[in-house]
Amino acid sequence: MRSKGFVTVVLILLITSVMLAAPRYVLKFNHVLSPTSPYHEGFLKWAKAVEERTNGDLKIEVYHSAQLGVEEDILEQIRAGANIGQNTDSARMGMYVREIAVMNAAYFIDFMGAKTPEEVMEVLQKIKNSPTMQKWLKELEEKYGFKVLSFMWVQGYRHFFTNKPIRKPEDLRGLRIRTPAAPIWQESIRALGAQPVALNFGEIYTGIQTKAVDGAELVYENIYSGKLYEVLKYGSETGHILLINFEVVSAKWFNSLPPEYQKILVEECDKAGIETSLKIMKELDAYYKQLVQEKGIQIITDVDKKAFMEAAEQCYRVLGLLEARNQLIKEIRGQ
Template structure:
């Protein structure tokens, strides 16, 4: 009996040790030196985006990951997942809100689903240069809205990842808003995107990024509004003829992660994550601006026609309707005043 009792106690001790070991694998992995402080644990952030690996943003995310890992001596690692590998954006944002170690490249339009006023950044002609984007840091009104996102479990790491100007890519020439009449143009499903495209003259159609090629082929849509860098990676030059340079939106992207996960990081890691995200974002944005001329040359060679004679002033006037419909005119004017626009 004593032997059986001893064996039972020994078995219980072994099980407790095993469970403790399993539990430690589900939190952060300690670095090889075995130190117990938070600074000596390894944290992992899974960063997701829908773009192809050939786009500059993907390279920029890899540069961000490398810089963070180097500055934290491997304590904080970013794994980059391109082309929607981890699922659709809305689901990923919901996971982040719940505290999952996921971040995503998103835009103000989607964040406007949580804090309405943030959608203003994706309105027609809201900002028109990288200099104006940089000045947004000086807007207390914008910062207030960004801080409000944390109530929904989302932390903004950076909002200076700029994908250059969006234009209308179609199979007919577009010079003025009237030329878009009756055309079904692919755009994300958020209200600011929908109303912006409608205000500029077209019929907006919500469609996932990866479905555009077949959508154009099958006649479900007549074109899309995108940045130049989107076209080669998705091979849309095969199904679209005109690049109409309306420059209607300078596309600001946000890198957003779980606020709960972010707050669990050591303060030094938090600082490094934000600093390197901002740095990589501006470097990537400038690179994308510099790459436009070569992309246009590539598209011309592939048979696309570059229409650089659009009536921008008329499009600007038309675009004001989007702000009015969504009751964002006052917000827009307040932020413009703060950045001196």
């Protein structure tokens, strides 16, 4: 028979090995997208890279479909210091630091001079390094408790989907267009000529059927996944908003990490974001565009983009964001 001392030693060794294998730091990362979303795949790549570079000491657990809860609740937990992260956007962060919302305003990325997917990512990196953005990010961190790891995550260009062709701002006059409720979105669509209506994504289909709205502004993937091609005829390529996402965690939790882990967390988040965003803009947008065309959506490409950009100026004026936008333009062109 083995002695009690031998059994005790074995148990201690087992417990020690488990303790050594367990990560010292865990980040529970929440997003509202489905497990088939390219974003979910990107977040998993980010998690794997971080785990490998920290030898398993920092682990990111990715939760899709808002498994950890709704965004509003998650953001409050983040501010309180919980080890939770959230995929959000500049419109939401603009509820805390007003000027940050400018990044989701109509034609923001176009005003910055970016035309190709590669240029978009270059401009975002320059914005991140600009003095003005650094000031806003510092305020988010020190005053509101949010640490922005990255905003190198974009979900493609949004276009107008309606039952009449849209080629100029005048064509939107009198149309009720579904758009998210955030002020930056609402004012952007109003400036472009339409009447914005806040509806949940799941209500768009019936909203169009019942004439509560005349259309929506979305990316091609939304049209396909929501089967909106059944109730809409035209997709007009205005490309008026490029949805820029922010990956945020608790500043208190982030600052508790060893400096080298902080660096790894940010670097790998940027890296995964760039890879995912380029894939969306260069491959998936075209893929879903073809799918909705096959379902009967007629694509309007002869859009007067110059007229739309001129109309968009009103959004920046109404929300007092013209100076913020122009300052960013000045800074990134000076880099």
